[in-house]
Amino acid sequence: MISVGNLSVRFGPSTAVDNVSFDVAAGESFGLVGESGSGKSTILRTMMGLSTDWSGSITVDGLDTSTTHRKELARRVQMVFQDPYASLHPRYAIGQAIAEPLHINRMPNPEKRTIELLELIGLGEKFRFRFPHELSGGQRQRVAIARALALEPKILLLDEPTSALDVSIQAEILNLLNKLRQELGLTYVIVSHDLAVISYMCERLMVMRNAEAVEILTREQLRARDIRHDYTRDLLTAS
Template identity: 55%
Template sequence: MIEVEELAVAFGEGDARRQVVKSVSFSVARGETLGIVGESGCGKSTVLRSLAGLDRHWQGRISLAGRPVDKRRTRDQLMLAQMVFQDPYGSIHPRHRIERVLAEPVQAMKKGDGWDRVASALEQVGLPAAFAGRFPHELSGGQRQRVAIARALMLEPEILLLDEPTSALDVSVQAEVLNLLSDLRDERQLTYVLVSHDLAVIAHMCDRVLVMQDGRFVDELTKDDLKAGRTHAQYSKDLFEASFLA
């Protein structure tokens, strides 16, 4: 479903130029959940933004659903992959009612007005259809993140890109959101790329994990590796030990 070859991303010019992602290659099978872990600033969110088409600074090759995509995406290319952001408070317009939040992607892609899909979109993420008339401040953090997930699904993408989707939520609702994502993946045969610093989240959700350090992948772990606490690089070992000690 996803093929990435020699992806490189740099920002700035001259002496201020910084290479954030350094020629990484990976693939994700249809229906698989790939995790990317690493310290803050290592480049993992930049990889997601490049896949989503939000960042055009990348070099290399990206293919989604067997089709190469360009830095400047067509509407059809943009609809292949949608992103769920970390902050459910900052990723939804505070002055728009939920119905507008959900209808807007459909309108932007010229696929209709979107209003007829709002009620079912809310219900599929476990929210009452009546929430369509509410404003974001009238919802809890977990409810807002459910709205963000519903918005990402409005265009019926084959790929969801999840950037720390539960880190801004209370521990009590994190499991609910993760279970929702698991159920949606199974129901819709979705492919996920999940970025997280929380190794418990990664172990719960992911079939395979890439460990990132300073813009490069330094280790790859299977689900069995995660269960056994087995790593293949010193950085991975240090990362896991620091997580368990925290």
């Protein structure tokens, strides 16, 4: 479903991602983990077409992202950001926020689809006319997930989807994401600094440090401490 080959991303003279490669199978959940500034989120943003100075190759559902129109790419892959309050327009009611991509892409029955999505994320139709400031952090993140699902993408890119939430709410969102992946047949790439989250959510993970890939592990290898690289051991100990 996803193939990233020899990806390098630059911001001016600085290299944010250096020669990184990985593949993600259809229906798989793949984790990117490492300390802040290691390049994890930059990979997601580049996959979405939000970075311009990059080299290598990225294919998503068979499409070359460097030559695919953004609107076409958006039908295949969507992103959920870390802070749901910052990613929702404060003057848009929840129903408006979810329906906006449906209107932009001229999808049929946007009102019906909005209600279906609110039911899918466990909020319900009554939330259509509420505003972001009237919702809790967990409810706002549910809305962000619903909006990402509006165009029925096959892939979700999740950038620290629970780190801005209270610990008591984090498990609810993670369980919702697992449920949606199973029911809708989604493929995930999840960025997190939290190895416990990655171990819970992902079948495989790639450890990153200083813009480079350190190693790729399965969940079973992580839990069994079957680790080759000292940095991964240190990260696991710190976690």
